[in-house]
Amino acid sequence: MNSGSVPLNRVHLTGDELRHIGEAIASGALSGPGAQSAYCEAVIRRAVGAPWAAIVPSCTAALEMSAVLLDLAPGDEVVMPSFTFVSTAAAVVLRGAVPIFVDVDPVTLNICPEAAAAAVTARTRAIFAVHYAGVVADMDALARLARARGLALVEDAAQAYGSTRGGRPAGSFGTTACFSFHGTKNVTSGEGGALVVNDPALVERAGILRDRGTDRERFLRGQVNAYSWQDLGSSQIVSEITAAFLRAQLDHADAIRADRLSIWQGYAAALTEPARQGHFRIPAPPPETEHNGHIFFLMLPDARSRLSLGEHLARRGIVAAPQYVPLHSSPAGRRFGRPSGPMTVTDHAADCLLRLPLWVGLGGDQNRVIDGVLDWCAGRREAA
Ligand SMILES: Cc1ncc(COP(=O)(O)O)c(C=O)c1O
Structure with a gap:
């Protein structure tokens, strides 16, 4: 595509x-x-x-x-x-x-x-x-x-x-x-x-x-x-x-995993530098884990920059999405459950996490996504 x-x-x-x-x-x-x-x-x-x-x-x-x-x-x-x-x-x-x-x-x-x-x-x-x-x-x-x-x-x-x-x-x-x-x-x-x-x-x-x-x-x-x-x-x-x-x-789970991991690693390689510059954080799975390339996300510094990047990608026809509404603050979570301790990381992830497209067959479209993200970073640098 x-x-x-x-x-x-x-x-x-x-x-x-x-x-x-x-x-x-x-x-x-x-x-x-x-x-x-x-x-x-x-x-x-x-x-x-x-x-x-x-x-x-x-x-x-x-x-x-x-x-x-x-x-x-x-x-x-x-x-x-x-x-x-x-x-x-x-x-x-x-x-x-x-x-x-x-x-x-x-x-x-x-x-x-x-x-x-x-x-x-x-x-x-x-x-x-x-x-x-x-x-x-x-x-x-x-x-x-x-x-x-x-x-x-x-x-x-x-x-x-x-x-x-x-x-x-x-x-x-x-x-x-x-x-x-x-x-x-x-x-x-x-x-x-x-x-x-x-x-x-x-x-x-x-x-x-x-x-x-x-x-x-x-x-x-x-x-x-x-x-x-x-x-x-x-x-x-x-x-x-x-x-x-x-x-x-x-029967093809291993090949699917390998394909997804190579896309995941492609994002990580292309987005390490802007992450180092502070535009966002990229995932850093612990070395003792071998994951399956299910999700690649960016953790933006705040909700405003997530909205801005999400809209920037949407204008280029790229769907990027947040993850969960935290359960402790959702209506049924409040009714049926209880929080224990602070929810600092959960609340931050709810406001600031943005998932990028990741599927077998993404192919050259991955470059469109990466270019979109890099272009947004460049725009932020110019505005700063
Ligand atoms: C962490 C987690 N638990 C449970 C589910 C529910 O899975 P299912 O749609 O197969 O019921 C999901 C689905 O996205 C999930 O991400």
């Missing part, structure tokens, strides 16, 4: 989608979980090194299932970053639990372990960590905290499929982990997600929860003659058509 507008995201097709969808249709078995789902789940289990994984309709569904698996109950507290998508909090609120919002680390924008520690009370049951921009949160510090205080640790790894920290994959650290395959994510089925369960004690119940509260998994394994209602549950099952699409994406 060399003219016209440059969107923020664009779904990348690997070319295998129609073939696998055709296989699913030809099999005549469209309800899940079938062969296509089983394929995806094996790939995810292998990638994460987890004992159990299920593809589910969304990361939101996986987060909701995690809240049930942890037996969250009214009045329980769950510590989480305020700088996250609504689903992280909404999932625990559905169980009557109270999200306790804490600030994020200024470098990674992931939950700050010290702020999390300060937020733990006698009512705290879990920490939900988010891997923002695919950069895995400080899971060592959070796991130490969780162990010391007897808490569960859940990974909201919506953005982190294919990322690692200290060589360990995102999704391998938590009691459970939740991935998103929404259309804005690196690997997608339009809508979609996965629940990974790392605690073997929760595996059997996860299978029941996913399949309308029944032990149909046991039935399909030939362990019982008929299946029946066993526990809480819902239909968190994905059609084989959707699973077939996802399969085509998962």
Whole structure:
């Protein structure tokens, strides 16, 4: 694409989608979980090194299932970053639990372990960590905290499929982990997600929860003659058509990650100098993390300069966008949750962060984006 507008995201097709969808249709078995789902789940289990994984309709569904698996109950507290998508909090609120919002680390924008520690009370049951921009949160510090205080640790790894920290994959650290395959994510089925369960004690119940509260998994394994209602549950099952699409994406996850990383690195190389000159900050993932190139953002010095750069790029047909409205200051966040400690970094990121277009196939349009940013910097220098 060399003219016209440059969107923020664009779904990348690997070319295998129609073939696998055709296989699913030809099999005549469209309800899940079938062969296509089983394929995806094996790939995810292998990638994460987890004992159990299920593809589910969304990361939101996986987060909701995690809240049930942890037996969250009214009045329980769950510590989480305020700088996250609504689903992280909404999932625990559905169980009557109270999200306790804490600030994020200024470098990674992931939950700050010290702020999390300060937020733990006698009512705290879990920490939900988010891997923002695919950069895995400080899971060592959070796991130490969780162990010391007897808490569960859940990974909201919506953005982190294919990322690692200290060589360990995102999704391998938590009691459970939740991935998103929404259309804005690196690997997608339009809508979609996965629940990974790392605690073997929760595996059997996860299978029941996913399949309308029944032990149909046991039935399909030939362990019982008929299946029946066993526990809480819902239909968190994905059609084989959707699973077939996802399969085509998962098979190419490494290539997608490599392409996105090279675009990410292209931005970093071109924008290091203006960052050094103080126009903005660029991401600086810690050396122990290997991210998946999900997001490249600029952190402007103030809200006015973000607006100015955003408008400058929009005039050139380039879509650049902020990230989250912090949960501690959103209407439902105020109603259902509570902040703990200052929110300085979260509020600053909400006002000043601008994401740049990043998708496989961006190609020469990346230079249009970079030129737009550099041109804006030059204009600021002249005005100063
Ligand atoms: C951090 C985080 N959590 C959860 C979600 C929800 O994912 P889904 O749309 O698959 O439910 C998102 C989606 O953007 C996200 O970024």
